[in-house]
Amino acid sequence: MRRFSVFLLIVFNVTCERRSAAARPSFVLLLADDLGFGDLRSYGHPASATPALDRLADGGLRFTDFYSSSPVCSPSRAALLTGRYQSRSGIYPGVFYPGSRGGLPLNETTIAEVLKPLGYATAIVGKWHLGVGPDRMYLPVHQGFDHYVGVPYSHDQGPCSNLTCFPPDIKCFGTCDVGLVAVPLMINDTIKQQPIGFPDLEKKYSDFAREFILTSARRNQPFFLYYASHHTHYPQYAGRAATGRSPRGPFGDALLEFDSTVGNIIEALKESGAHKNTFVFFTSDNGPSLMRMSRGGSAGLLKCGKGTTYEGGMRVPAIAYWPGQIKPGVTRKLASALDILPTIASLAGAKLPRVHLDGFDMSDVLFGHGPSKRKAMFYYPMDSNEKTGLFAIRLGKYKAHYYTRGSTLSDTTPDQDCHATSSLRRHNPPLLFDLEADPSENYNLAAPEHHEYEAVLRKIQKVKEQFEEGMVFGEAQVGKGIDPSLEPCCTPQCTPKPACCVCP
Ligand SMILES: *[C@@H]1O[C@H](CO)[C@@H](O)[C@H](O)[C@H]1NC(C)=O
Ligand SMILES: *[C@@H]1O[C@H](CO)[C@@H](O)[C@H](O)[C@H]1NC(C)=O
Ligand SMILES: *[C@@H]1O[C@H](CO)[C@@H](O)[C@H](O)[C@H]1NC(C)=O
Secondary structure (H helix, E strand, O other): OHHHHHHHHHHHHHHHHHHHHHOOOEEEEEEEOOOOOOOOHHHOOOOOOOHHHHHHHHHOEEEOOEEOOOOOHHHHHHHHHHOOOHHHHOOOOOOOOOOEOOOOOOOOOOHHHHHHHHOOEEEEEEOOOOOOOHHHOOOHHHOOOOEEEEOOOOOOOOOOOOOEEEOOOEEOOOOOOOOOOOOOEEEOOEEEEEOOOHHHHHHHHHHHHHHHHHHHHHOOOOEEEEEEOOOOOOOOOOOOOOOOOOOOHHHHHHHHHHHHHHHHHHHHHHHHOOHHHEEEEEEEOOOOOHHHHHHOOOOOOOOOOOOOOOHHHHEOOEEEEOOOOOOOEEEOOOEEHHHHHHHHHHHHOOOOOOOOOOOOOOHHHHOOOOOOOOOEEEEOOOOOOOOOOOOEEEEOOEEEEEEEOOOHHHOOOOOHHHOOOOOOEEEEEEEEEEOOOOOOOOOOOOOOOOHHHHHHHHHHHHHHHHHHHOOOOOOOOHHHOEOHHHOOOOOOOOOOOOOOOOEO
């Protein structure tokens, strides 16, 4: 009798384990590029056409107070994938270039690496921007991703003046970086096309994403798909289906193309039957590139945009979507891209990396179980450095600016504070804004006639000191400089470089 029950227990255990493995949720992380707080219809833009994202917003949880960890790409993407501030992983100052010697250090643990030990299939489609490096050692295939299809950096980091951005043959508007190799399309660590063909690119991405979802589902394998779109980063481009189809011009068409891929991904989830067990999260890497004028995005009512630590630089749209699990609605709770890794780890039942994480599990916010574990958001400038440290801190509804500075990336709007001509300014006492009463950061509360705010500033100062005491800056990876011979070239022996690196 006794032996019998032991036997039963073993059978029960095995079945249980098998069932829980099969029931592990899948994850789709959708990341837009330079898409601002005011760019989506669900965030108030009157002329954007975003039917798929509207459906996510209607059927999901939309965040009003969600932050990327940096006002520019590479650091923000490092933080998103590792749950750690870019200063720890060394992703500063600024962003990577095609010939950068550095990259996201391989001992950093990405979301893909958190999920791999549990048997997840992993893929990234689109923009990596965390380094290429010697022997392409920093590509995503070395950071936990089984599959990579995309451009390893920004699609303006290579000449574009002769390239077609919209069909039938509308050339890309404006100038991109010259003196570099043409922008490559890579599959895993191999160059498939150089330069990339913009009008056909999105279909390649969308088809790959769909195939990846269907294949993983057919194998009963949980998956993690990271779709890091180039949209809506400059230069704007789109294929036939989106060209001229939005009321918002080239930016609107590029956004519509991104939206159509989001729609295709959701369709693939439904078709594969994975949709009931897939957590979808959408956000943007940083604020809008206002220097591109109407071809850049919009920060809505927020101040300034990309490159700055005003709200427009780092407060971004975000939607969590999981029908049947996450109740549709809007949340004003504080959250950040830093929180995605701990949240995914918690939903998957995965072990957290044994490092200092800056993110918090958002599950309580997602499922309406309680307040946000995140109480503060820390703002580093695009070129974070140990000497100046933090530029600003949000604690609850208050935000204090210790330093402010404009940026070329936010030039052209009427607000002079956003422009590159507004050079670094230290504020003592810090500027203080109530982001609930004054989300546009117009009315400084730290004026001599407002003694009542001294206590708030003291509290923020304490939080700042505590945070900075625990901050250890990693070796500067972008600071390792550039070696042109590291730029990815499809015909490595050719001359003269970079012009000869061409493979249609
Ligand atoms: C990665 O290695 C570097 C160099 O040895 C070290 O300084 C850093 O702390 C390590 N990072 C992690 C996350 O282990
Ligand atoms: C990319 O790598 C994955 C995993 O090693 C492999 O399954 C896939 O076939 C590769 N893709 C191509 C196009 O070679
Ligand atoms: C663009 O095309 C023109 C005419 O074919 C050529 O003279 C020019 O060198 C090309 N520019 C670049 C950057 O490739």
